[in-house]
Each structure stands twice: as C-alpha cells, then as structure tokens.
Amino acid sequence: MARVGNDKMKIFWILRHPGTWKIFRFDDRLMLIIFGAITGMTSGLAAVILNRSLLAMLNTVHDYRHFWWAFLLPASGAALSSLFLNKVVKESPGHGVPEVIYSVHRHGGLLRFRSSFSRLISCCLTIGSGGSAGPEAPVVMSGSAIGSNIAKFFSLNDRQRISLVGCGAAGAISSIFNAPVAGFVFSMEVILGQWSAVNIIPVAIASVAGTEISRLLQGNQIVFSHRGFEIGFVEITASIGLAVIAAMISVFLTRFIGTVHNASQRISAPKWCRAAIGGAAVGLIGLYMPVVLGEGYHAIHSMIESQFTPGLVIVIIACIAKIAATSLTLGSGGSGGIFAPSLVIGSFAGLAYHRFLMVLFPSLDWVNEGCFALLGMAGLISGMLQAPLTGIFLIVEITGGYEVMLPLIIVSAISTTASHYIEPASFYLKDLVGKGWLLPPGTDGRVLSDLSVKELLETDCIAVPQNLLLRDFIPVVAQSNRNYFPVEDSVTGRYLGMIHIDDIRPYLFNPGMYDAVILDQIKNSDMDTVSLSDDLLSVLDKMDAKGMYSIPVVENHRFLGLISKATLLDQYRKELRVQTTAK
Amino acid sequence: MFAVHYGLQYFVFFRDSEFHRNDDFQDIVLTVSSTRQKLEGYTGVQKVLDLNIIGVYVTCFFIGLLHFYKAMNVKIEILARHIDLPVDTLDRWIRQGRIPINKIGDNCVFNENTLAKWAAAHDIRFDISGLNTSGKDKKTREIKNEEPLVYAMQRGGVLHDIEGKDVSAVIRSAVDRFSFLSPEDRESLYGQLIDRENLMSTGIGNGVAIPHPRTPMADIINAATIITCFLKHPVDFHAVDDQPVFIMFIMLSHSTKTHLHLLSRLTFILRNNSFIGFLRQMPKQELFLDEIARLEQQLGFIKI
Numbered sequence: 001m002a003r004v005g006n007d008k009m010k011i012f013w014i015l016r017h018p019g020t021w022k023i024f025r026f027d028d029r030l031m032l033i034i035f036g037a038i039t040g041m042t043s044g045l046a047a048v049i050l051n052r053s054l055l056a057m058l059n060t061v062h063d064y065r066h067f068w069w070a071f072l073l074p075a076s077g078a079a080l081s082s083l084f085l086n087k088v089v090k091e092s093p094g095h096g097v098p099e100v101i102y103s104v105h106r107h108g109g110l111l112r113f114r115s116s117f118s119r120l121i122s123c124c125l126t127i128g129s130g131g132s133a134g135p136e137a138p139v140v141m142s143g144s145a146i147g148s149n150i151a152k153f154f155s156l157n158d159r160q161r162i163s164l165v166g167c168g169a170a171g172a173i174s175s176i177f178n179a180p181v182a183g184f185v186f187s188m189e190v191i192l193g194q195w196s197a198v199n200i201i202p203v204a205i206a207s208v209a210g211t212e213i214s215r216l217l218q219g220n221q222i223v224f225s226h227r228g229f230e231i232g233f234v235e236i237t238a239s240i241g242l243a244v245i246a247a248m249i250s251v252f253l254t255r256f257i258g259t260v261h262n263a264s265q266r267i268s269a270p271k272w273c274r275a276a277i278g279g280a281a282v283g284l285i286g287l288y289m290p291v292v293l294g295e296g297y298h299a300i301h302s303m304i305e306s307q308f309t310p311g312l313v314i315v316i317i318a319c320i321a322k323i324a325a326t327s328l329t330l331g332s333g334g335s336g337g338i339f340a341p342s343l344v345i346g347s348f349a350g351l352a353y354h355r356f357l358m359v360l361f362p363s364l365d366w367v368n369e370g371c372f373a374l375l376g377m378a379g380l381i382s383g384m385l386q387a388p389l390t391g392i393f394l395i396v397e398i399t400g401g402y403e404v405m406l407p408l409i410i411v412s413a414i415s416t417t418a419s420h421y422i423e424p425a426s427f428y429l430k431d432l433v434g435k436g437w438l439l440p441p442g443t444d445g446r447v448l449s450d451l452s453v454k455e456l457l458e459t460d461c462i463a464v465p466q467n468l469l470l471r472d473f474i475p476v477v478a479q480s481n482r483n484y485f486p487v488e489d490s491v492t493g494r495y496l497g498m499i500h501i502d503d504i505r506p507y508l509f510n511p512g513m514y515d516a517v518i519l520d521q522i523k524n525s526d527m528d529t530v531s532l533s534d535d536l537l538s539v540l541d542k543m544d545a546k547g548m549y550s551i552p553v554v555e556n557h558r559f560l561g562l563i564s565k566a567t568l569l570d571q572y573r574k575e576l577r578v579q580t581t582a583k
Numbered sequence: 584m585f586a587v588h589y590g591l592q593y594f595v596f597f598r599d600s601e602f603h604r605n606d607d608f609q610d611i612v613l614t615v616s617s618t619r620q621k622l623e624g625y626t627g628v629q630k631v632l633d634l635n636i637i638g639v640y641v642t643c644f645f646i647g648l649l650h651f652y653k654a655m656n657v658k659i660e661i662l663a664r665h666i667d668l669p670v671d672t673l674d675r676w677i678r679q680g681r682i683p684i685n686k687i688g689d690n691c692v693f694n695e696n697t698l699a700k701w702a703a704a705h706d707i708r709f710d711i712s713g714l715n716t717s718g719k720d721k722k723t724r725e726i727k728n729e730e731p732l733v734y735a736m737q738r739g740g741v742l743h744d745i746e747g748k749d750v751s752a753v754i755r756s757a758v759d760r761f762s763f764l765s766p767e768d769r770e771s772l773y774g775q776l777i778d779r780e781n782l783m784s785t786g787i788g789n790g791v792a793i794p795h796p797r798t799p800m801a802d803i804i805n806a807a808t809i810i811t812c813f814l815k816h817p818v819d820f821h822a823v824d825d826q827p828v829f830i831m832f833i834m835l836s837h838s839t840k841t842h843l844h845l846l847s848r849l850t851f852i853l854r855n856n857s858f859i860g861f862l863r864q865m866p867k868q869e870l871f872l873d874e875i876a877r878l879e880q881q882l883g884f885i886k887i
Contacts, residue, residue, distance in 0.1 A: 159680030
C-alpha cells in the first residue's frame with residue numbers, strides 16, 4: 001500500500017486490486033469465477049444489443065429493397081462502416097477474432113476499450129444495410145475486449161486477463177446463439193487454444209451468465225427449431241460425402257476471401273471506396289438473389305423447415321452467390337464475421353447435396369432435406385474454424401436436435417481433417433501463422449519471445465580503456481570472472497570493440513610484449529553486436545551464423561553487457577518449466 | 584446471554600491465545616482447549632455449550648487459515664536475488680501471472696508456503712529462508728574466503744629454534760610444539776605432512792618450505808592457520824633450488840579454496856627478495872606480523 005496517500009483513497013485502491021486480497025492471494029479461482037460471471041453477463045448484453053439493433057436496421061432498410069437503386073444500400077453501409085473504423089475509432093478492418101487470438105498469444109489478452117463497441121457499430125452498418133457477413137465475430141471481439149478491460153480495471157495479471165478474455169468470447173457466443181456449450185467450447189477451442197484447468201471453470205460460468213442474460217431479455221428460444229429427423233444407416237454413410245464437399249467449400253471460401261482481399265488492396269482508392277465497391281457488387285448480386293443479403297438466418301430457417309422450394313440448380317447458384325457475396329463483403333473491407341455466412345453456405349451445400357442424392361438414388365427412403373442442411377452447416381463451421389467440437393455443439397444447440405448427433409460428429413470430424421489437410425491453418429489463424437505471430441505457450445518461439453535481451457544481460461564484464469598497456473591489462477584479466485573484456489574510449493566511453501582472452505594468449509607468456517602492445521591493437525572491433533530492443537530469435541540467429549557463444553550488447557555506442565548461451569540455457573529451461581508445468 | 588457468552592469466550596481466547604507464534608493448526612486446537620478450561624474457571628460454569636465451542640473452533644480455523652497464508656512483503660530486487668532470477672524476469676512473471684506473487688508498487692507480496700509449493704511444482708530451486716535477514720550471510724562467507732594472510736598467521740603464531748637435522752625431524756619437533764592440538768591430532772597431522780613431503784618436497788626455493796596436508800582438515804581446525812617455524816639449523820628439504828630451508832610455513836586450512844587463496848598470497852609475498860632477507864634475520868613474532876600486514880597493505884590485499 002506504499003502508493004496510497006490518504007485513507008480515503010485507500011479503500012478505492014484496495015477495491016481495484018482484488019488480486020491482493022488475502023482470500024484470493026493463495027488461490028484466485030474464486031475471483032476469476034466472480035469476474036467471469038460479470039464478464040459473461042456484460043458481453044451477453046452486448047450481443048443482445050447488437051441483435052436488437054440489427055433487427056431494427058434490417059426492418060428499416062427492408063422497405064427500400066425493391067427499388068432499383070437498392071444495390072447502393074450495401075455499398076453505403078460498407079463505406080460508412082469502413083469510414084467509422086478507419087477514421088473515427090482507428091481500428092483495423094475485419095471481424096477482429098484474429099486480433100483477439102493474437103493478443104491472447106502475445107500481449108496477455110490486452111485489448112483496447114474502444115474495441116468493445118467499435119465492431120458492434122461497424123458490423124451493424126455492414127450487415128444491416130445488406131452486406132453478407134455475420135454478427136458473431138464482432139460480438140466475440142467486443143466481449144473479449146470487455147473481459148480484457150474488466151481485468152485491466154482490476155489490475156489482474158496476464159493469465160487472469162486471458163481467462164477473462166475467454167469468458168467474454170464465451171459469453172458473447174452463448175448469448176447470441178442461446179447456446180451455452182457452444183460458447184464455452186468455442187472459447188476454449190478457438191480463442192484460448194488450450195484446455196487448461198484454470199480457464200475451464202470461469203469460462204463455463206461466463207457462458208452460463210451470457211446465456212441467462214439472453215434468455216432473460218429475449219426469451220428462451222431455440223434459434224432454428226425443427227421437427228425430429230429419422231436418421232438411418234444410409235444417412236450416416238451419405239454424410240461422409242457431404243463432409244468432403246463441406247471441407248472443399250470451406251477451403252475455397254477461405255481462399256476466395258483472401259483473393260478478393262488482395263485484389264481490393266490493388267485498387268488505388270481510399271479504403272471506404274473499396275468497401276463501397278464491394279458493397280455495391282454484393283447489392284447487385286442481391287438484386288437477383290436476395291437470399292444472399294444480410295446474415296441470412298431467415299434462409300437457414302426456411303431450409304431446415306424444408307420450406308425452401310427452388311430446385312437443385314438454383315440452390316447451387318445460390319450457394320455460389322452467397323460465397324461470392326461473403327467474399328466481396330469481407331474481402332473489400334466490410335466488417336463482420338464468417339460464422340453466419342458459413343451456416344448459410346453450409347445449409348445451401350447440404351440442401352444441394354440432398355437434392356443431388358435424390359436424383360441419383362430416387363428409390364431410397366431419404367430423410368427430410370432439413371437434416372442435410374443442418375449437417376452442411378456443421379461441416380462448414382468445422383471446416384472454416386477447424387474446430388470440430390465447436391461445430392458439433394453449436395449445431396446441436398441452435399437446432400435443439402440431439403438425434404442428428406452421429407452424422408454430425410462424422411461430418412465435423414471429416415470436414416476438419418480434410419480442410420486441415422489442404423489448408424493447415426484455420427480461417428482465423430491463417431494471417432497469424434503467415435506472419436509467424438502464433439506462439440502457443442511452451443513452444444520455442446514463445447519462450448524466446450518472452451525472454452528479453454535485458455533479462456539475460458550479464459553485466460560483470462570489466463571494461464578497459466583502449467590505450468591500456470598489455471602489462472597493465474594482465475592484473476585486470478586476473479581479477480575478472482569472464483573471458484571477454486569490452487574496450488571503451490577512455491574519454492567518451494564509446495564502445496570500441498571486444499577482447500577475448502584468446503586474443504592475448506599468444507603474448508601472455510612473452511614478457512617482452514608486455515610494454516610493446518596496447519589493447520587498441522589487439523581488440524576485435526568487427527564483432528557482431530546486438531541492442532537491448534532486439535528480439536532474442538534474431539540475436540540467436542546472429543550468434544549461430546558466426547558460431548559465437550557470447551555476443552556483446554551495445555546501445556547508443558555504450559557497452560551494456562554480454563549475452564551468453566550458457567546463461568540463456570539456464571533461463572530458457574526455467575522459462576520452459578514455468579510455461580509448461582500444469583498448475 | 585448467548586452473545587455475552589461468545590464475547591467472553593473470544594475475549595479470553597484472544598487474550599491468552601498464543602498462535603501468533605504458532606504456524607500449526609494443531610497448536611491452535613491446543614490453545615482452544617486450554618481456553619475452554621480457563622473459561623470454565625472464570626465463569627464457574629462447569630459445562631460450556633458445545634455449540635459455542637464449535638463456533639470458537641470454526642473461527643479459529645479461519646483465523647488460523649489466514650494466519651497460515653500470512654503474507655510476506657519484500658522489495659522486488661531482494662526477492663529476485665534470493666530466487667536467483669533477473670529482476671526483469673521476476674517482474675514479467677508476476678505480470679504474466681506465472682508466479683504466485685502480487686506486486687504492490689515495488690514490493691512483492693506473497694505467501695511463503697504458496698511460493699514454496701509453486702517452486703517445487705516447477706522444479707525451481709531457491710532459498711527464501713534468509714529473506715528476513717536480508718541476505719547478509721552470503722557476503723560474510725565470501726569475505727571469510729578472502730581473509731588476509733596476517734590473520735591466519737596470527738592464529739598460528741611464530742615458533743623459533745625448531746630442532747632437527749632432516750625433514751621428518753624438523754616437522755616432528757614443530758608439530759610437537761602445536762599446543763592447540765591434542766596429542767592424537769598432532770600424530771595424525773604429522774603423518775599427513777610426511778605423506779605430502781614423500782610425494783614431493785614442499786620446499787619452494789629461497790630457503791622456504793610450506794608443508795601442508797593434502798586434504799583440508801575441517802575436523803581439527805575451524806579457521807585457516809599458518810604456523811611460522813624458524814629452524815635452528817637449515818635443513819636440506821630437497822627443494823627445487825636445492826637451497827637448505829631455514830623457515831617453514833605449516834599451512835592448515837579447513838577448505839581447499841581457502842588453502843589455495845592463502846598459498847597464492849604467501850607465494851606472492853615470498854617472491855620479494857628483501858622480504859626473504861628480512862626473514863633470514865629470524866624476527867620476533869610482533870615484528871614479523873607487522874611486516875606481513877605492511878606488505879599485504881602495500882599490495883592492496885588489505886583495504887585501509
């Protein structure tokens with residue numbers, strides 16, 4: 001309590017630092033559960049707000065859909081959302097989930113406060129005006145940001161903050177889909193990336209809290225309720241084919257979004273113009289195929305209910321149109337997630353597959369087509385996110401159908417495996433893996449990125465002036481524990497070079513040289529140096545390239561110390577043990 | 584009535600409680616039982632309600648728990664030195680939540696047991712038992728290793744007129760005059776010194792010999808000792824330069840490190856020819872020690 005000036009402020013200080021309370025000090029699980037519940041409720045609330053405002057927006061815009069200029073609506077929405085993100089809140093475009101994962105991996109879950117609302121507004125503009133994207137990812141982003149900022153406000157440490165980021169994501173997904181298990185599994189599988197015991201409980205509590213908020217405000221309704229399906233052996237066998245198709249589509253969608261993104265980068269126009277062009281294109285598609293516009297839940301509904309009447313060709317065209325619209329919206333800089341479009345594309349694919357089977361084997365007694373739409377959704381979600389459990393639980397919960405469990409598991413597992421085979425990183429992780437930013441704890445890259453040059457610095461080297469005689473240098477050598485001696489300018493203190501004990505060995509036993517040689521002549525001035533801000537991976541590369549065991553650290557022409565591989569091994573092992581050993 | 588009973592109980596309990604010093608729950612339980620007896624004495628009530636006693640037990644359990652998880656509050660630099668980690672690493676670990684320590688300003692607040700458990704789980708060895716004495720031990724031990732020559736010589740003293748015509752005889756008569764050793768120890772020391780001489784002469788030239796046992800003698804002495812022995816007649820020690828030896832420095836150390844340190848200093852001083860000349864005059868103890876101290880000061884071994 002050293003910082004606390006007067007007693008009046010002391011109580012606030014203590015309240016804002018619950019990590020220092022006696023009952024939480026030896027075990028913070030209780031504290032995480034409490035904060036997890038708060039985070040889950042808040043992010044659940046954010047999800048409900050987004051849901052409501054989307055509905056209101058869609059209803060307003062719906063009246064203008066039949067005009068010929070309606071294709072300008074998605075264009076203006078995308079442009080506005082891009083302007084808002086770039087100019088007003090100054091955040092990167094896109095849905096934000098990669099940013100959350102990156103922050104969890106590299107910055108201990110630190111997210112900006114404005115992230116907790118910025119994506120909500122921009123995605124509301126994009127989707128509400130007709131852009132083809134999902135509201136889930138933005139809600140995950142804002143839920144995570146809420147969790148992160150709650151942790152920041154209460155001065156929690158990185159591990160606790162990461163837990164709360166997971167709680168936020170779980171609460172958001174649970175609330176928006178009314179699906180507690182899916183939110184929980186999504187958070188563990190995709191956002192946190194590891195099933196550690198300390199995280200599971202608060203995240204589970206948060207998804208319960210998020211779901212409860214949603215049920216309280218919107219009622220307990222299953223998003224896509226349906227009649228029961230009779231699943232037989234034939235359907236389970238057929239689902240394997242659907243899984244492969246879903247995997248192909250998800251890889252294609254992932255790549256196509258990337259292609260459109262790269263193409264739009266090449267247009268030399270401001271970002272909002274690119275978004276407007278993408279939006280206009282989506283609008284044009286929407287004039288002929290209105291089913292692609294918006295998040296598309298209405299279409300899913302009718303497909304599962306078997307009320308989607310068009311034939312096989314139309315369904316395939318709709319599926320391709322939805323892929324194109326989604327790629328154009330997201331690739332050109334619109335704001336929104338991949339969740340809802342995946343569900344829509346998946347159900348189109350399932351429907352098309354079902355109709356194709358009907359043509360191929362008309363004599364067999366096939367299950368209702370809604371079942372295949374449902375399986376297609378699971379296949380596409382699993383393929384896109386490469387998260388089989390999320391796919392399974394999400395579909396089970398949003399459809400309320402446990403009877404499709406068997407084919408669901410098969411589709412999810414095969415789709416994940418197949419898409420992983422072609423595209424090793426999921427849609428969310430693709431960029432991060434490409435940039436080398438994905439560093440799970442306990443890996444070499446993570447240990448090296450956590451350790452810094454400053455932590456490994458050995459400062460017990462004795463610096464010598466450059467015009468010292470060898471005779472005077474020998475007592476210095478006798479005193480030192482190290483084999484390296486930095487040579488510094490006697491007046492300015494500038495670093496000039498290093499002397500290794502090997503450099504003087506030839507003259508050491510020749511007293512005639514003692515007065516003939518000064519250190520300036522022996523010093524090794526072209527030795528590689530590193531600075532404090534260098535990251536350890538590049539430092540090690542430098543050392544390996546020249547076969548060095550120690551490297552001097554020089555900042556602003558001042559010698560600061562040495563980095564040696566011996567000390568590095570010591571610290572590296574400690575770091576690895578601390579990162580990998582379970583609590 | 585009930586409340587009065589409780590109040591009285593807690594009052595007695597806290598007044599007499601001794602668990603401020605005890606870490607163990609067992610002790611707390613013992614204290615509670617004695618409280619109960621005392622309470623019965625004070626109130627004259629033979630049987631205190633069991634419910635009340637349970638209340639005391641439960642309260643004591645929680646107080647004891649809190650007490651058990653008592654916090655230590657240490658500056659981060661000091662803690663880092665004890666855990667043998669760079670300050671920056673410790674700071675980062677606290678920030679990342681990898682180590683069960685809270686930071687308040689520059690101070691680390693933690694519980695000793697929790698930290699010890701954590702260290703065992705992660706196979707990180709350290710000793711925080713010395714935290715309260717703020718780590719002075721290590722330094723004093725280092726100083727002890729680097730003790731000046733003159734202290735060891737003061738402890739050993741100077742012996743004059745050692746009789747004897749050959750190596751074993753002079754060592755025999757010198758060891759016999761070590762009044763600080765028991766007869767058995769003298770015998771074993773003599774054996775060890777002769778063993779070392781048989782291996783190779785300790786005569787280092789210029790008429791000086793430094794007999795010493797091959798292994799440290801931590802069981803006999805507790806501080807390094809050098810006994811300076813001036814011989815009555817110079818003796819052939821089979822020294823490197825074949826000069827007869829007139830002075831022996833019998834060196835007994837409790838550790839190899841000290842031994843090497845003292846040996847290095849002694850040989851350094853003995854390279855000085857004028858000092859050898861001074862030794863040949865067989866000075867008295869005070870004069871001799873003064874000269875050694877002066878030389879050590881001159882060479883910067885003793886800081887003034």
